[in-house]
Amino acid sequence: MRLTRRARLILLGAMTPLLAAVMVALFSASLQGPSIDTLYRLREMVHGPKPAPSPSPVVVVGIDEETYRRPPFAGTPQALWGPKLGKALAGMLDGGATAIGLDLVHPTSVETLIPGFEREYLLTLRRGGKEGRLVLAKVQHQSNPLMPYRGYMIAAGAGNIRSVNLVEDPDGVLRRIPITLLVTDSQGGPPRPEPGMAAEVASRALGAPLVRDADGGLSLAGYRLPGGTSNRMLVNHATVAGAIPTYSLADLHACAEAGNTAFFEKHFKGKAVMVGTVLDVEDRKLSSNRWVTKPEGVNLPERCALPVVSDLYVAGLRRDSIPGVFIHAAAISNLMARDGLAETGAPVGFGLILLLAGLAAAITLATRPALAALGLLGVVALWSGVAVESFQAGLVLPYLQGVVGVALVFPLLLGFRFAVLDRDQRRIRNAFKLYLPGSLIDDMIASGQSxxxxxxxxxxxxxxxxxxxxxxxxxxxxxxxxxxxxxxxxxxxxxxxxxxxxxxxxxxxxxxxxxxxxxxxxxxxxxxxxxxxxxxxxxxxxxxxxxxxxxxxxxxxxxxxxxxxxxxxxxxxxxxxxxxxxxxxxxxxxxxxxxxxxxxxxxxxxxxxxxxxxxxxxxPLDIVQVVGRGExxxxxxxLSDARRADPADRARRAAYARALADWQAGRFDAAAAGFRDLAATDPAAATMLRKAEARCGHAPEPGWTGITALTEK
CATH class of the missing domain: 3.30.70.1230 (Nucleotide cyclase, GGDEF domain)
Known part of the structure; x- marks a missing residue:
């Protein structure tokens, strides 16, 4: 049975969005990362930079360029920094930091060569470990992890070591942090889940354990962590300049040396702390906020003992990468402030793409291509607004996937229309355009019937x-x-x-x-x-x-x-x-x-x-009775516009009307006189003159109406 054009339109309007949605779904994973990055950019364009929680629940202590330049760090091998780092850590612990994560892995120590050199550092590690406020870092590999020096592990305690691994997306960008990782114990038992550095520090800062729910998801202090059973949370970076307060290790060491406990209490009490490298070239990562990063060295927190080195930062310089410690710190902030980003599941995402593709199909089929293109731009603009506002609220919609779905529908439908539907229209139009009016052909095409x-x-x-x-x-x-x-x-x-x-x-x-x-x-x-x-x-x-x-x-x-x-x-x-x-x-x-x-x-x-x-x-010309018609x-x-505007022609027309009235009233002599004055320039008047002259001197017949009977067709 041959389908009508309307039925084919309905079928095409249903199948094309489904095809587009399936095509997009096949590449959705590859589009998701750039989609998130784009939403960061769009959110900033609409709402401005995202502020950090106030006050920030997390701070960073940076081993920065200033630390390498200032004594006692300058000129000293980093292997000998343990006692200096320990003094700053002690100040943070004394100041009331709730949890400190060391994003540093030192697999060796000079303690083996100079016994007692790191005694104070080891005591600080022991104190932080016993109080449950210190977490050392390890790097998890497929087989043997890179672990801290054994003496550090013994001092801090084996239960206070967590992985600092960050997992890149296929495009090399770090967008998510693993809440837990699978680790293998030294006895070679089966792999078991263990909290990552960010989750461990946030858990200790909140004083609540990480809980696995019945469905496999994770919760922390009653906060259901976004990421579902994948155990990877999408980081929601604050994008204002200096969003996470960052202190220089050099300044904190000088502060501890000066015994300024009040400074540590003011800036570290109740805070989670991440200690790590924040140099220009070392340990820098591409992250999801790479298109909205801000110049470094802006909105720095209060200093304790040392002024900022004057030539440390280049004014206005933006980098597309950030130190890895800031990714951990942003994740800890999300966990503590409960503002991580949640991603829609695959079924919901597919449904949204299908909905957008269906709307695009309806617009494309309902109007001409040029207007349809404008309509689709409107759909994309509306979808952008919805996606940005959802992102602002913490929900990540499949933004680029939806845009690609809309963009795919347009050429697909145009191609189908030209190849299938419009082919029949062209056939009908070509078959009948020489015989039927165009508007009737349009009606035929619209109805799909001959x-x-x-x-x-x-x-x-x-x-x-x-x-x-x-x-x-x-x-x-x-x-x-x-x-x-x-x-x-x-x-x-x-x-x-x-x-x-x-x-x-x-x-x-x-x-x-x-x-x-x-x-x-x-x-x-x-x-x-x-x-x-x-x-x-x-x-x-x-x-x-x-x-x-x-x-x-x-x-x-x-x-x-x-x-x-x-x-x-x-x-x-x-x-x-x-x-x-x-x-x-x-x-x-x-x-x-x-x-x-x-x-x-x-x-x-x-x-x-x-x-x-x-x-x-x-x-008026006359009243006639034509051949074959009784009435x-x-x-x-x-009259043309020129004749209507000509006063002379207007006068002649008035004279003709008077003569015609005389003729129809039976006043033949008066009618002949009137028509005679016009006959030289008005052929119709000459015709009427001949009729009037033929009746001059005669009275009109009874019932005269002035009707002229035409005998020729």
């Missing part, structure tokens, strides 16, 4: 045009040359008819039959037809080559009539025409012929003049 027999009676205006002097014009012409002349004339006349809302029903020899008011209605079909007739006459005046031959030039006569007519597909099931028939058609043809009697280029029926609505657009009809001549 034309069928049937007609209706409608109020129409019929224009009938014929070539005066056609026989003389065509004498001696070769048939091919005559056809060329006629075709050019018909082309010009047809274009004028269609430009005024009508259509050409047929060509009858050298005649044109045009219809106004069907198949689609016009606000005023009589006015449209009159305007078309005047335009046809004007075209003949402006182009002297129309109907010009060596034997002379033809001229056009036009008749117009308005009234009821039968129009529709008339004929047999195997062959029919969309045509018009009825008394109104016959009247238009008779009025065209009546122009020969009155020597006028065009005339309209009284009904047409009345429907036109502007009495000043015509001059008389008033006839009028349409």
């Amino acid at each position: 034309p069928s027999l049937g007609g209706e009676e409608r109020e129409l205006t019929i224009l009938f045009s014929d070539i005066a002097g056609f026989t003389k014009m065509s004498e001696g012409m070769e048939p091919e040359a005559l056809v060329l002349v006629l075709n050019r004339y018909f082309t010009v006349m047809t274009d004028i008819v269609e430009a005024h809302g009508g259509f050409v029903d047929k060509y009858i020899g050298d005649a044109v039959l045009a219809v106004f008011g069907a198949p689609h209605t016009l606000d005023n079909h009589a006015r449209a037809a009159v305007d078309a007739a005047l335009a046809m006459a004007r075209a003949m005046e402006e182009d002297p080559t129309l109907l010009a031959t060596d034997s002379g030039r033809g001229s056009a006569r036009i008749g117009l009539a308005s009234g009821p007519a039968l129009i529709g597909n008339i004929g047999s099931p195997r062959r029919f025409n969309y045509t018009v028939m009825g008394d109104t058609v016959n009247l238009a043809s008779r009025l065209e012929g009546a122009n020969k009697y009155y020597h006028t280029p065009m005339m309209v029926s009284g009904e047409t003049a009345a429907r036109h609505g502007d009495p000043d657009a015509f001059r 008389p009809v008033a006839i009028f001549e349409p």
Whole structure:
């Protein structure tokens, strides 16, 4: 069974979005990372930089360029920094830091060479470990992890060592932190989950353990961690400059040396602390906020003992990478402030993409490609707004996936339309465009059905045009040359008819039959037809080559009539025409012929003049009774704009109207006198003069109405 066009549209509108959504879903994982990065950028454009929680629950102690430059660190091998680092750690512990994570792995120590050199450092590690406020770092490998020096592990305690591994996405960008990692114990038992550095520090700072829920997800202090059973949380970076307060290790060491415990209490009490490298080149990572990073060294916290090194930072310099310790710190802040980013699951994401693709399909199928493209831009803009506001609220929608889905639907549907749907439209249009009006073909295409027999009676205006002097014009012409002349004339006349809302029903020899008011209605079909007739006459005046031959030039006569007519597909099931028939058609043809009697280029029926609505657009000619019609009809001549604006012509028309009134009243002598004054310049007046003179000196017959009976068609 052949589907209708509407059914195929519905099927195409349903299948194309599904195809686009499936195609996007296949590459969704690759698009998710750039989508998140784009949302960071869009969020900042709309809402500005994301502020950090106030006050920040986490701070960073940076082993920075300043630390390497200032004594006692400057010129000292890093292996000998243990006692200095321990002094700063002790200050933080004394100041009330709730948890300290060391994002440093020192697998060796000078303690083996210089016994007692790191005694104070080891005691600080022991204190922090016993109090549950210190976490050392290890780097988890596939087999043997990179562990801290054994003495450090013994001092801090084996249960206070956590992995600082960060897992990159396939494009090399760090967007998520592992909440837990699988580790293997020294006895070679099965792998077991262990909290990562960020989760461990946040857990100790909050004083609450990490809990695995029944469905495999994780919770911390009643906060259901985003990331589901994958145990990877998407980091929600604060993007204002200096979002995470960062202190220089050099300044804190000097502060501890000075015994300024008040500074440590003010800035570290109740805080989670991450200690790590924050250099220009070492341990820098690409993160999801890489397109909205800020210059470093801005909004630094209060200093304790040392001023900021003046040439440490380059003003305005932005880098697309950040030190890894800041990723841990941002994750700890998310866990403690409960503002991590949650990602939609695959089913919800697919549903959203399918919804957007379906909307795009509806717009694409509902309108022209140019307007559809604008509509799709509007859909993308709306989707961008929804995605940004959701991102601001902590929910990551599949933004780029949705955009790609919308973008895929447009070419897919256009291709399908051209190859499948529009092919049938083109076939129908090409098959019928030479025989049916364009508007009727459009209706056929919209309905998906071919034309069928049937007609209706409608109020129409019929224009009938014929070539005066056609026989003389065509004498001696070769048939091919005559056809060329006629075709050019018909082309010009047809274009004028269609430009005024009508259509050409047929060509009858050298005649044109045009219809106004069907198949689609016009606000005023009589006015449209009159305007078309005047335009046809004007075209003949402006182009002297129309109907010009060596034997002379033809001229056009036009008749117009308005009234009821039968129009529709008339004929047999195997062959029919969309045509018009009825008394109104016959009247238009008779009025065209009546122009020969009155020597006028065009005339309209009284009904047409009345429907036109502007009495000043015509001059009355006479009342006639045409061949084959019992009822008389008033006839009028349409006036061009030039004639309406000419005072002399206006005066002549008034004189003609007075003479016509005398004629119709039976005052033949007065009528003849009036027409005589106009006959030299007005062929219609000359015709009326002959009729009036034939009756001069005679009284009108009883029942005289002034009707002229025309005996020729």
